[in-house]
Amino acid sequence: MDRQQISLLAHADHPIAAPLDDDSVRRLLARAVPDHDGARVLDLGCGGGEWLLRALTRHPRLVAEGVDLSGSALDRARAAAARLGVADRLTLHRQDAARFSPAHRFDLVLCVGSTHAFGGLAATLAAAREHLAPGGRVLVGDGFWERDPSAEAVELLGALDDLPTTLERVAADGWTPVDGHISTRAELDAYEWSWTGALATWALDHPGDPDRAQALATATDHRDGWLRGYRDCFGFLCLVLRPTDA
Numbered sequence: 001m002d003r004q005q006i007s008l009l010a011h012a013d014h015p016i017a018a019p020l021d022d023d024s025v026r027r028l029l030a031r032a033v034p035d036h037d038g039a040r041v042l043d044l045g046c047g048g049g050e051w052l053l054r055a056l057t058r059h060p061r062l063v064a065e066g067v068d069l070s071g072s073a074l075d076r077a078r079a080a081a082a083r084l085g086v087a088d089r090l091t092l093h094r095q096d097a098a099r100f101s102p103a104h105r106f107d108l109v110l111c112v113g114s115t116h117a118f119g120g121l122a123a124t125l126a127a128a129r130e131h132l133a134p135g136g137r138v139l140v141g142d143g144f145w146e147r148d149p150s151a152e153a154v155e156l157l158g159a160l161d162d163l164p165t166t167l168e169r170v171a172a173d174g175w176t177p178v179d180g181h182i183s184t185r186a187e188l189d190a191y192e193w194s195w196t197g198a199l200a201t202w203a204l205d206h207p208g209d210p211d212r213a214q215a216l217a218t219a220t221d222h223r224d225g226w227l228r229g230y231r232d233c234f235g236f237l238c239l240v241l242r243p244t245d246a
Helices: 003-010 022-032 050-058 071-084 121-131 151-157 163-172 185-205 212-230
Strands: 040-044 063-068 090-094 106-112 132-145 175-182 234-243
Touching: 003 071, 003 185, 003 212, 022 050, 022 132, 022 175, 022 234, 040 050, 040 121, 050 063, 050 071, 050 090, 050 106, 063 071, 071 090, 106 121, 121 132, 121 163, 132 163, 151 212, 163 175, 163 234, 185 212, 185 234
Parallel strands: 040 063, 040 106, 063 090, 106 132
Antiparallel strands: 132 234, 175 234
């Protein structure tokens, strides 16, 4: 079982692949999504397309594009778009988001929980700027350290900044936050329980599957890493940004 399939199973009960609840997603989209004829939204690392699907159902004049490497995730997004009646306004691309070269620019560029595809937050924002139409906005989500991390936490999640430093670096890169959301402890814990629980449930429901043992081990390892490694020091931040200089 490859990483993409594990992620698909783990997010079965939490289609927003980030630690946000439905109210937080709804509020961020209400603040970020443009509401005018012909508005375009792009999600870099869209996975199953949940951000785009929610935006399209709430904004009937919106068109959207998503980019992801996972064919199975994109298939799920297409099926959901058909069920919701928004398939004619959604275009999906199976390719590396860091190499995506669209023919036009977008009024909103999304990248929540997928900054690893670009090598970090700064590189993600640089890529988003290249896709942004004049007057556009970016909705980006990434981790930060709420307090000094342990060596184990850094090994698991990589190099992150604290919250003030994160915002200082965003501003230094030429962006101004116009809204944001810091995930609550309840959101963070609910996401981790859902991730590990959905994967473990799949394994228990498929006792004869050759990938069962791997799925159970992955769920256990992830849960141990969360509880013993980063639960007490990791935070997640979403920002709605506009370029400081047009």
